[in-house]
Amino acid sequence: MPLLTLSAGDLAFGSAPLLDNADFQLDPGERVALIGRNGCGKSSLLRVLAGSSSLDDGEVWRAPGLTVAYVAQEPPLDPEMSVLEVIVAGMGEVSALLADYHAVSQALAAEAGHAADPSLAALSPDALLERLHTLQQALEARDAWSLEANVERVIERFSLDATARVSSLSGGQKKRLALAQALAVTPDVLLLDEPTNHLDIAAIEWLEDLLIGGGTTLLFITHDRRFLDRVATRIVELDRGSLASFPGSFGEYLQRKERMLHDEAIQNAKFDKFLAQEEVWIRKGVEARRTRNEGRVLRLEGLRRERAARRNRTGQVALSLDAGRESGKLVAELDAVSKHFGEGSARRQIVREFSCRIQRGDKIGLIGPNGAGKTTLLRLILGELAPDSGSVRLGSKLEIAYFDQFRVQLDDDATLADVISPGSDFVDLGGEKKHVISYLGDFLFPAQRARSPVRSLSGGERNRLLLARLFARPANVLVLDEPTNDLDIETLELLEQRLQEYSGTLFLVSHDRAFLDNVVTQTIAAEGDGLWREYVGGYQDWADWHAQQRAQALAESAAARSSAPPKAPAGKATPSTVAPARSKLSYKETRELEALPGRIAELEDEQKRLGERLEDPALYTGPAQEAAAVSSRLAQIDDELLALLERWEALEART
Structure with a gap:
């Protein structure tokens, strides 16, 4: 029996219908990927299925008692609320009771008169206990304690600080919080709109494992092809108002879709x-x-x-890259460059004695967790930031163009034409003039929108506009910071092709593993504690190398233990030729071994969060002890991780 169906759905904005008599069915256990071009109506369809928007015509049916959780592309989170308050707020009628219960519990734990809530600070301990008892009875009547336990589990699973304010969270942490809020109610159906945006590669892989292992029925929108291939059990494409279903992986969809387009053209x-x-x-x-x-x-x-x-398929973006005049053969040379932020106990090393030589035509990917310092390293390479020690030598004739992931280069009040060619109706492309409206048409912006303000654009359209602005000027060095966010898959693949053909030098920061593998020739990766290393190839080459190193280290460690002579009991000699007996794990040790990966993952997530805080200049404008506490905790985590990894290795060797 299906959980959710859409029957003869019609939805239109403007002249073109987004849904045209469309049908859809979601069955239990499915993980369905919804794909299609920017602006085709994917997010609108997700909102309709979530119940936050309505159809012009048609019907949405949900199984009786069905719980649906929806995580928007940019989740609307109250910046003044705490992490706990946000998660509890999504739990319906018991949310207010749970919030009150936690507030009273904290007031009892705090010193008298120091409760966070002024109305509670005035109450005596006896009055607080009485109120807590009343709230407990109300929660028991609604069987809310199972929900309470689930809240605690998701906060721990997502490595969030329950007391942290939303305003203090990074983009990746906000995305984790929105996912935690959705999963806390244990939904029957989970709807996700671009869940990988703002997450680093490690977090994306963690999310993949969570969704695959969780068993939740899933409908999601994403442009991440590696994520699609691993998570989706079925592909549904929204194209010109119709929904077409393709069982199987994304790779199988591509083959079938190519045949369908060929037959349609004939x-x-x-x-x-x-x-x-x-x-x-x-x-x-x-x-x-x-x-x-x-x-x-x-x-x-x-x-x-x-x-x-008949609605013909929308044309493809016409991307063209002009490398302009050729730069010198040397683009940049770094010799033992180091950079840190903070002082004293709050000091954090971002780059430690890094050396590299970058030449014309290199295509370099930068990878590392959020807060590792990728932007800082880029600024050092391009001479925009002075190192603490070491030297940076830049090449000659460099013409640098930037793509900013936060799109701060776009003025919301400017028109699209002014963004591309301010003060002129023409764009100079390789010595040839092209009218700005025609140029915008190459990026799928119709002529009537050329005078529209930037604020009217969707996320994908803003990315296309920024690409149009970037490529309207010649540049022999391109710096692309997360260019894949919000772009549809076809535009992504075309951008890949143009970057492969580009004769200049490229610096690419991206969490899209397939995009990195298809574009870059070498990778600079964060190894922790300010260490950066250069590798040949893309993300997968780097990941494979690390996997080989770990396997080799474990094999060498196991070999060393097996060749070591066993300890002799006091007063007795044991021949060195006798192999040591290996004791089996006890029940407690088996449970400990099973828990170690989760504990290590939690510490690594906390390490990343604290790293992001240390990189935030705002931290150093506050009390000095706050930065010192963060730095001290980071040092403790390093020690804990080392001990846990050694313990894991020791237990693994006995299995």
Whole structure:
């Protein structure tokens, strides 16, 4: 029995329908990926299925008692609320009771008169206990303690600080919080709109494991092809108002879709040829009237209506990159460069004695967790930031263009034409002038929108506009910071192709693993504690190398233990040729081994969060002890991680 269905759905904004008599069904256990071009209506469909928007016509049916959780692309979170308050707020009628219960519990734990809530600070301990008892009874009557336990589990699973304010969270942490809020109610169906945006690669892989292992029925929108291939059990494409289903992986969808488009083009060509022949016949006029073939005339009218109703596939973005004049062979050379932020106990090393030589035509990917210092390293390489020690030598004739992931280069009040060519109606492309409206058309912006303000654009359209602005000027060095966010898959693949053909030097910061693998020739990766290393190839080459190193280290460690002579009991000698007996794990040790990966993951997540805080200049404007506490905790985490990894290795060796 399906959990959710859409029947004969119609939805339109403007002249073109987003949904045109569309049908959809979601069955239990499915993980369905919804794909399609920017602006085709994917997010609108998700909102309709979530119940936050309505159809113009048609019906959405949900199984009785179905719980649906929806995580928007940019989740609307109150910046003044705490993490706990946000998660509890999504739990319906018991949310207020749970929030009050936690507030009273904290007030009892705090010193008298120091409760966070002023209304509670005035109450005596006895009054607080009485209120707590009343709230406890109300929660028990609604069986809310299972929900309370679930809140604690998701906060721990997502490595969030329950007391932290939303305003203090990074983009990745806000995305985790929105996911935690959705999962806290244990939904029957989870709807996700671009869940990988703002997450680093480690967090994306963690989310993949969570969604695959969780068993929740899932419908999601994403542009991340690696995420699609691993998570989706079915692909549904929204194209020109219709929904087409493709069981299987994303790779299988691509093969079937190519055949379908080829067949569609052949059928359309045959139809158009037949229609042209009938138009020639009707224009003969006298002959048509003489034969009085009214059936043929009526058929022609039907053909005309069918042709008018046929919506041709939207054209493809026309990307072209102009590298301009050639830079010098050397782009940048770094020799033992180091950079830190903070002082004393709050000091954090971002780059430690890093050396590299970058030459014209190199395509370099920068990877590392959020807060590792990728932007700082880029600024050092390009000479925008002075190192604490070491030297940076820049090449000659560098013309640098930037793509900013936060799109701060876009003025919301400017028109699209002004963004591309301020003060002029033409764009100079390789010495040839092109009208700005025609150039915007290359990026799928219709002529009537050329004078529209930037604020009217969607996320994907803003990215396309920024790409249009970036490529309107020649540059022999391109710096792209998360260019793939919000772009549809077809535009992504075209951008990949143009970057592969680009003759200049490229610096690419991206969490899209497939994009990195398809574009870059070498990778600079964060190894922790300010260490950066250069590797040949893309993300997968780096990941494979690390996997080999870990496997080799474990093999060497196991070999060393097996060749070591066993300890002799006091007063006895043990021949060195006798192999040591390996004791089996006890029940407690087995449970400990099973828990270690989760504990290590929690510490690594906390490490990343604290790293992001240390990189935030605002931290150093507050009390000095706050930065010192963060730095001290980071040092403790390093020690804990080392101990846990050694313990894991020791237990693994005995299994």
